[in-house]
Structures are given as C-alpha cells and as structure tokens.
C-alpha cells in the first residue's frame with residue numbers, strides 16, 4: 001500500500017507525459033506545473049504536517065500520508081475526544097491538541113490539513129495562513145460568499161501555499177478527458193449534465209442528543225450548505241474547467257422530499273446554470289434513490305465525454321450503429337415499408353452508443369457511493385503535491401481560483417433555490433480569473 005502511494009505523484013506525472021514536456025496537458029491543467037519542480041530544500045527534509053479535524057475524511061488523509069515519503073504528521077487536533085484518540089492511535093508520535101489556535105502556535109509545523117465541517121473552513125484557513133502555515137483545506141472553500149472573498153483576498157495578499165481538495169483536478173482520466181475536449185474530439189461543447197444520486201440519509205449515530213448538530217453537521221445550515229457544497233462543488237468545477245468560463249445566470253429548486261427528520265438542508269436539488277452563450281449545466285442531486293449514480297457529462301456536437309467513467313461516445317458511432325440496424329431490419333423485413341429516417345429505427349438510448357476509453361487499461365471509477373473510500377480518484381496525488389509544495393513554498397496555479405469559482409456557484413445555487421428566483425452572477429463576487 002505505502003509503496004504504491006509513494007510512487008503516486010511520479011507515476012501520475014509520467015503517465016501524463018509531464019516528466020519530459022506535456023505542453024498540452026499543462027495547458028489543460030496549469031496547476032500541475034508546480035508538481036514538476038523539485039523542492040528547493042531537497043535531501044531528507046520532510047514536510048511537517050498537522051491535521052485539524054480527525055473525522056472520517058481526516059483519517060482517510062492520514063492513511064494516504066503514510067505512503068508519502070516527504071510527509072511527516074507531527075500534530076493532530078480535534079475537539080471531539082473519540083476522533084482525536086482514533087487519529088492518535090494511527091499516529092502515536094504526533095502531538096495532540098483540542099484547540100486549533102494552540103496548534104497554530106507550534107513553530108515545528110510547516111503545513112496544516114483542515115478536514116473539519118464546512119462552517120470552520122474559512123476561519124481556520126485564515127488563522128493558519130496568518131500564523132505562517134501552508135494550508136490544505138477540504139472543499140468547499142467556505143460557508144458564505146463573504147467568507148470566500150475574504151479567504152481569496154488573504155491568499156492573494158500573502159505568500160502561503162493554499163490547496164483545496166478538489167481531487168478531480170488531479171485525476172488522470174479527468175485531465176486527459178478535458179484535454180481531448182479542448183482538442184476538439186467531441187466538437188463544440190453544447191451543454192453539461194451532472195448528477196449525484198445516493199440512497200442514504202447522511203446521518204451518523206449520536207451518543208446523546210446535545211451532540212446532534214455537531215456530529216450531524218452536514219444537515220444544519222450553521223455548518224453546512226448541503227448537497228451543493230458537499231457534492232456539486234466537485235462537479236461544477238469540472239464544468240467550468242471544460243467550458244473555460246463561468247455561468248452568468250442561475251435558477252433552481254430545492255426541497256426536502258424524503259428525509260423529513262429535522263434537517264435544514266435540501267435532500268433534493270435541481271439547479272440550472274446558464275453561460276452567456278446559452279449553454280447550460282443541468283445539475284441534479286437526490287439522496288433517496290441511487291439508480292443513476294454519479295456522472296459528470298460534457299456534451300459536444302460530435303460526442304459526449306463521460307468524465308466520471310473515463311469514457312467518451314461519438315455521435316458518429318451511434319449513426320453507424322443505427323445504419324447497421326436499419327440494414328439488418330431490411331434484411332429481416334422488420335418493417336412493412338422502410339422508414340427513410342427517424343426514431344422508429346434509431347433507438348434514442350445511451351446503450352446504442354459505443355464507449356471508448358480515455359485512458360489505456362483499468363480505470364477506477366467511483367459510482368457515487370462514498371468519496372471517503374474512493375480509490376485512485378486524485379485525492380492521494382493532490383495531497384502529495386501539497387506536501388511537496390510545503391517544502392518548495394511554490395503555489396499551484398489556479399487551484400484556489402477554481403475552488404473559489406465552484407464554491408461561489410454552489411452558494412449562488414442555494415440562494416436561487418431559497419429565494420426562488422433567477423440569480424445573475426453578482427459583481428461583488430467576480431474575481432479577475434473569471435471569464436464569462
């Protein structure tokens with residue numbers, strides 16, 4: 001296991017052709033440039049890291065860090081003792097803290113990994129950067145639009161490395177898929193369809209009622225912005241990456257359809273984001289039916305890129321299969337008269353398309369059940385890239401900007417649903433990075 005992860009970043013760069021060039025890949029994913037350079041402080045020095053938030057995602061990062069040779073976990077922080085104890089059992093040499101501000105006073109820490117509920121992301125990131133630490137924060141960026149702006153401005157004004165765990169940006173099949181789109185494989189991009197369906201209530205067992213809100217933080221607006229920041233955040237980033245611009249209008253409807261258990265966040269959302277030229281992202285998430293799983297589809301005039309599965313489909317293949325089918329039907333005299341065109345002989349089903357793989361060989365696919373145990377989804381790579389950056393001090397291009405753009409879109413989606421109106425992207429939250 002550890003050896004496998006250790007090789008992760010190097011193998012990833014090699015697969016993408018980045019050891020020896022890879023201009024097209026770098027143009028597609030400019031944030032990979034910083035992974036290519038060697039840390040100034042080479043040799044045996046390790047990045048001294050602290051984890052703040054030792055819950056399920058935090059512990060997942062600890063497992064990944066075991067295999068990253070340039071990383072050393074030196075401190076852990078959680079204000080919920082059972083999780084702090086569980087993490088400490090995984091890294092017994094680490095110092096433990098229950099107050100993250102005390103941890104930030106520790107001069108022997110280069111970087112912090114923040115894996116707390118969303119409501120804490122902005123405050124902790126700002127405090128950590130102010131204390132001179134590099135930061136790797138879980139997505140989304142922040143709970144409110146104002147906080148997003150504050151973090152973005154603090155990042156721009158300072159010199160600390162800041163990463164957001166938007167692992168699709170470091171997932172080989174996504175990178176190559178977007179490169180192929182940029183090269184014109186699926187023709188003009190005409191729309192996007194993303195969804196994430198699960199059948200689970202998101203609840204965790206609570207030992208006593210006063211702990212309900214802090215343990216089931218995802219269900220309450222004080223800490224969470226619900227499905228949009230927990231799930232859509234990753235997917236909207238991918239849409240903007242593919243479109244190379246930002247939507248201008250947002251409409252949506254959100255409801256609590258099934259899990260009427262006192263939660264405050266929607267369990268069903270449908271949001272449409274419209275770009276200036278009329279192209280749309282059709283986003284849907286529902287957590288009481290998982291038939292459709294999770295998909296990030298970029299729709300082109302000549303084909304469709306299914307980034308989640310790492311496959312693409314060409315309209316041309318479909319036409320061919322329709323033709324073959326028509327010839328077969330003529331042969332078997334299926335029809336009394338032969339239709340010259342139309343849906344009677346061309347099935348309008350996805351199964352009629354031929355899937356072509358984006359990458360050679362096996363591709364690990366997360367069907368949307370859980371991101372915590374996802375395999376080879378880029379999470380290990382982005383974490384290793386951050387560890388390297390803690391040693392080099394080199395920032396990754398566009399990572400913070402991409403996190404800002406997608407988080408702001410999630411929050412505007414919630415605003416459109418809550419206020420039941422069409423939202424035009426507000427001037428106050430535009431940043432120079434955005435193209436509309």
Ligand SMILES: NC(=O)c1ccc[n+]([C@@H]2O[C@H](COP(=O)([O-])OP(=O)(O)OC[C@H]3O[C@@H](n4cnc5c(N)ncnc54)[C@H](O)[C@@H]3O)[C@@H](O)[C@H]2O)c1
Nearest residue numbers: 053054055056057058078079080083115116118138165371
């Ligand atoms: N990138 C991904 O794919 C992905 C996947 C899962 C979760 N996440 C993100 O990771 C974050 C954590 O999610 P999780 O499922 O691990 O939640 P969790 O509830 O399992 O863990 C959160 C931990 O933070 C601790 N905590 C809360 N407030 C704290 C404070 N003030 N100081 C110190 N510790 C505090 C809690 O006690 C808990 O141990 C969320 O932002 C979530 O969106 C990202």
